Amino acid sequence: MKSPPTSSRAPRVADKQKLENQLCFALYSTLLGVNKVYRGLLREFDLTYPQYLVMLVLWERDQINVSEICEQLYLETTTLTPLLKRLETRGLISRRRSAEDERQVIVGLTEEGRALRQQLKHVPDCLGAAMGGSLDDVVELRDKLTKVRSKLFQAA
Amino acid sequence: MKSPPTSSRAPRVADKQKLENQLCFALYSTLLGVNKVYRGLLREFDLTYPQYLVMLVLWERDQINVSEICEQLYLETTTLTPLLKRLETRGLISRRRSAEDERQVIVGLTEEGRALRQQLKHVPDCLGAAMGGSLDDVVELRDKLTKVRSKLFQAA
DNA sequence: GATATTTATATCGCGCGCGATATAATGTCA
DNA sequence: TGACATTATATCGCGCGCGATATAAATATC
Numbered sequence: 001m002k003s004p005p006t007s008s009r010a011p012r013v014a015d016k017q018k019l020e021n022q023l024c025f026a027l028y029s030t031l032l033g034v035n036k037v038y039r040g041l042l043r044e045f046d047l048t049y050p051q052y053l054v055m056l057v058l059w060e061r062d063q064i065n066v067s068e069i070c071e072q073l074y075l076e077t078t079t080l081t082p083l084l085k086r087l088e089t090r091g092l093i094s095r096r097r098s099a100e101d102e103r104q105v106i107v108g109l110t111e112e113g114r115a116l117r118q119q120l121k122h123v124p125d126c127l128g129a130a131m132g133g134s135l136d137d138v139v140e141l142r143d144k145l146t147k148v149r150s151k152l153f154q155a156a
Numbered sequence: 157m158k159s160p161p162t163s164s165r166a167p168r169v170a171d172k173q174k175l176e177n178q179l180c181f182a183l184y185s186t187l188l189g190v191n192k193v194y195r196g197l198l199r200e201f202d203l204t205y206p207q208y209l210v211m212l213v214l215w216e217r218d219q220i221n222v223s224e225i226c227e228q229l230y231l232e233t234t235t236l237t238p239l240l241k242r243l244e245t246r247g248l249i250s251r252r253r254s255a256e257d258e259r260q261v262i263v264g265l266t267e268e269g270r271a272l273r274q275q276l277k278h279v280p281d282c283l284g285a286a287m288g289g290s291l292d293d294v295v296e297l298r299d300k301l302t303k304v305r306s307k308l309f310q311a312a
Numbered sequence: 313g314a315t316a317t318t319t320a321t322a323t324c325g326c327g328c329g330c331g332a333t334a335t336a337a338t339g340t341c342a
Numbered sequence: 343t344g345a346c347a348t349t350a351t352a353t354c355g356c357g358c359g360c361g362a363t364a365t366a367a368a369t370a371t372c
Contacts, residue, residue: 011291016280017273019212019228023294024190024283026301028209029230031187032329033308034180039330040312048357053184056175067320072175074185077321079359086357103320103367117173124172127180130311131304135167138179141304144297145182148287152189155286156196188359195360204327223350233351235329242327259337259350 023148037130041123045116051087052120054080058093058109059117065104074153092116179304193286197279201272207243208276210236214249214265215273221260230309248272 011021019025038049047055050073057072058064070080084107087093092113098104131138167177175181194205203211206229213228214220226236240263243249248269254260287294 013277023298026298027187030301030305031183032230033305036312037308074188121169132307141300142179142182145186149186149189151288152193156192
């Protein structure tokens with residue numbers, strides 16, 4: 001088959017509809033791989049990747065409300081509320097209504113949740129090793145994705 | 157706050173555990189944005205993004221078996237079988253057991269499924285527009301992700 | 313002070329995505 | 343030829359992720 005487009009020559013519709021030519025599919029399938037690696041690492045702590053992301057947010061800043069976590073993780077509250085409930089059931093976080101504004105729910109770390117940070121500090125390095133590439137490459141890729149993300153959320 | 161690491165200086169554990177420093181989170185959140193844009197485009201055709209991916213595979217090659225689709229999409233059969241059933245219910249694909257090897261299920265396009273290709277030919281350009289960036293940038297990003305994907309699936 | 317509007321979170325239902333498990337078909341070997 | 347191993351798909355249960363909808367609280371308006 002013809003090689004994928006690598007020049008400025010405008011690709012044809014048929015080429016655009018080829019799976020491997022699509023950046024979106026590369027994103028989608030790479031994330032499947034990311035999740036597979038995380039599952040291997042987090043399973044023993046009875047955590048999923050989205051739950052781990054919530055913990056990352058809280059390890060950086062304790063006692064924040066649900067909508068702030070939603071903003072940072074680009075998630076809807078309909079996704080986050082059940083997720084937080086599971087973490088609360090696990091004893092890793094606590095939730096309470098804000099005294100100042102009872103519409104808001106404040107999410108905080110428990111002692112167990114705080115202690116987990118140290119136990120999971122090896123995880124980023126494991127992912128880095130699994131992904132390969134130099135630090136500079138990774139940073140550049142991350143920054144380019146971040147730009148694409150901004151554009152996508154503007155367009156949506 | 158300190159800027160994210162951009163040099164070869166080894167980042168500290170705390171920096172590695174920062175959400176925005178992680179390539180994985182950039183991937184995860186960018187894919188949320190991708191899905192949001194696709195939902196806007198595919199809703200009127202009553203399709204989801206994973207279903208659209210299956211159609212892309214079949215538009216490229218009709219009459220293939222389930223495990224081949226799984227390979228191309230990096231999915232487990234436990235994910236694909238229900239997904240194919242929904243597409244079959246929609247009348248877009250057909251499924252039948254192979255005469256040569258009855259363990260295998262052959263998936264093919266119906267007339268309606270084939271006709272959908274033309275109706276959706278604008279979708280890749282819409283995503284391209286939503287993502288921004290030159291064709292060269294997109295191709296480079298895609299190729300780098302593809303390399304990372306290979307490493308991840310090897311490591312998993 | 314009453315009503316309307318806005319904001320924040322909760323619940324529901326559905327479509328994934330996958331580990332665990334089950335069933336059936338094919339291949340291998342003694 | 344029969345027993346066993348391997349392969350392919352199906353089902354189950356659970357954790358997301360989100361659109362639709364509901365409820366309650368805060369703010370704005372008259």
